[in-house]
Amino acid sequence: MSAPAPAPAPAPTPTPADRWGERLPRRLGLWSAVAVVIGSTIGSGIFRTPASIAQRVDDVPLFLLSWVLGGAVTLCGALTYAELAAMFPRSGGIYVFIREAFGPLPAFLFGWGELLIIRPGAYGAISITSSAYTLRVLGVDPAGTVVTIAGQAIRAEQLLAAAYVAIVAVVNYVGIHRAAILQNVSTALKVGALGALVLLGFALGGGHGLAPGPMLAQRASVGLSPFLLAMVAILWAYDGWGDLAFVGGEVKDPQRNLPRAMFIGTGSVVALYLAANLVYLRLIPIQQMKGAELVAADVARVLLGGAGLVAVSAAVAVSTFGTLNGSMMTAPRIFFAMAEDRVFPKAIARVDPRTGAPTGAIVLAGCLGAVFVLVRKFTELADQFIIGIWPFYALAVAAVFVLRRRLPATERRYRTWGYPVVPALFLLGALFVLGNYLVSEPLLFWLDVGVILLGIPVYVVWRRYAAPPTPDLTLTRR
Numbered sequence: 178m179s180a181p182a183p184a185p186a187p188a189p190t191p192t193p194a195d196r197w198g199e200r201l202p203r204r205l206g207l208w209s210a211v212a213v214v215i216g217s218t219i220g221s222g223i224f225r226t227p228a229s230i231a232q233r234v235d236d237v238p239l240f241l242l243s244w245v246l247g248g249a250v251t252l253c254g255a256l257t258y259a260e261l262a263a264m265f266p267r268s269g270g271i272y273v274f275i276r277e278a279f280g281p282l283p284a285f286l287f288g289w290g291e292l293l294i295i296r297p298g299a300y301g302a303i304s305i306t307s308s309a310y311t312l313r314v315l316g317v318d319p320a321g322t323v324v325t326i327a328g329q330a331i332r333a334e335q336l337l338a339a340a341y342v343a344i345v346a347v348v349n350y351v352g353i354h355r356a357a358i359l360q361n362v363s364t365a366l367k368v369g370a371l372g373a374l375v376l377l378g379f380a381l382g383g384g385h386g387l388a389p390g391p392m393l394a395q396r397a398s399v400g401l402s403p404f405l406l407a408m409v410a411i412l413w414a415y416d417g418w419g420d421l422a423f424v425g426g427e428v429k430d431p432q433r434n435l436p437r438a439m440f441i442g443t444g445s446v447v448a449l450y451l452a453a454n455l456v457y458l459r460l461i462p463i464q465q466m467k468g469a470e471l472v473a474a475d476v477a478r479v480l481l482g483g484a485g486l487v488a489v490s491a492a493v494a495v496s497t498f499g500t501l502n503g504s505m506m507t508a509p510r511i512f513f514a515m516a517e518d519r520v521f522p523k524a525i526a527r528v529d530p531r532t533g534a535p536t537g538a539i540v541l542a543g544c545l546g547a548v549f550v551l552v553r554k555f556t557e558l559a560d561q562f563i564i565g566i567w568p569f570y571a572l573a574v575a576a577v578f579v580l581r582r583r584l585p586a587t588e589r590r591y592r593t594w595g596y597p598v599v600p601a602l603f604l605l606g607a608l609f610v611l612g613n614y615l616v617s618e619p620l621l622f623w624l625d626v627g628v629i630l631l632g633i634p635v636y637v638v639w640r641r642y643a644a645p646p647t648p649d650l651t652l653t654r655r
Contacts, residue, residue: 214442222414
């Protein structure tokens with residue numbers, strides 16, 4: 178008599194990610210997630226932004242206060258996003274947060290803006306900076322014309338920048354684990370370089386005696402308008418703190434690791450930035466800093482001699498290349514999430530069965546970045562990024578208020594510290610950023626807003642004709 182068949186094992190309790198149907202494998206641990214936050218944030222900003230800040234705020238205490246306030250706004254955003262990321266640990270980040278709080282159309286407009294304005298602008302601005310400093314290290318003129326296409330002069334820095342976009346796209350195409358290795362290495366190098374500059378500045382800088390008197394004695398009168406303009410540049414230097422949420426669907430134990438990575442990563446960046454600015458001010462008078470486009474190079478020259486400029490140029494090249502890779506790791510997940518919701522072409526949702534990479538979305542992002550960097554200048558790309566992204570930063574933070582009211586009983590492994598003051602402070606910072614651009618760059622502001630609003634008829638047509646009828650896409654209403 179044959180033995181009875183064993184009873185089937187009980188089915189495992191599905192995790193929230195399983196219930197939400199995440200198709201990308203979770204391969205990022207805590208420290209890889211921290212590297213995404215730090216690597217996506219520290220780019221060229223801390224190496225060059227202090228000069229533009231000093232031009233507007235030449236009072237030392239106010240100069241330092243502006244960096245502290247920028248860090249505070251950034252931390253407010255990270256503390257708020259941590260709650261949302263723990264609630265919805267899915268690929269897409271801001272797209273998912275906006276969709277859950279405000280519905281599919283506003284979320285689609287974010288993806289539409291990412292497609293045409295935000296992400297190409299980010300890839301272009303970051304890759305051009307990286308390529309320019311690479312060429313400086315190699316002794317090549319970055320502004321030299323390499324080829325002319327249809328009357329458009331393509332400079333050496335643009336050509337190398339397009340190559341950099343292609344390289345990080347290929348690395349990410351073969352899997353997020355490979356991209357994570359590159360991100361971890363580049364983040365370690367950039368943090369090490371900046372940390373070494375800070376340590377050497379405090380240890381050796383005192384003997385040079387460049388600053389005329391105590392730092393805090395350098396006082397000047399600063400108006401409100403220049404101070405707010407300086408804050409915009411500082412928030413650009415801090416940007417990248419929210420990118421981890423885009424890749425939330427690939428973080429292990431996300432409800433625990435996503436908030437922790439955001440706290441550790443953002444806090445580390447704020448601390449490094451404040452320490453670096455203290456070293457800059459210790460060695461260079463603020464009036465001299467105004468003309469120092471690469472203030473870190475001047476500090477390194479004081480500390481290391483003639484090799485300082487080359488060392489800092491190499492550090493900026495590595496730093497921005499790591500930021501570019503971080504952006505390529507995270508942003509394509511927005512397009513992937515939209516294709517999963519059937520509001521983008523199905524091909525964009527393709528996942529490589531061997532590597533688990535969203536290859537369709539990566540190819541799309543890589544092509545957009547390479548094209549834009551060949552036809553736009555750095556300042557145009559940077560401005561279009563800021564104007565495009567900050568309305569959606571604000572909308573995603575506002576989602577916390579909506580979801581607290583709509584879903585009061587939903588499990589929240591982490592709740593925003595200081596709610597409702599913390600998210601409200603971030604929204605106030607966003608208002609200042611957007612108000613400044615509305616006043617200073619009205620044409621560019623309304624042009625970008627117009628492009629985003631053009632997504633409304635595109636969405637209506639797509640839902641009616643191109644995509645099959647779908648139920649409400651939001652998870653909170655299923």
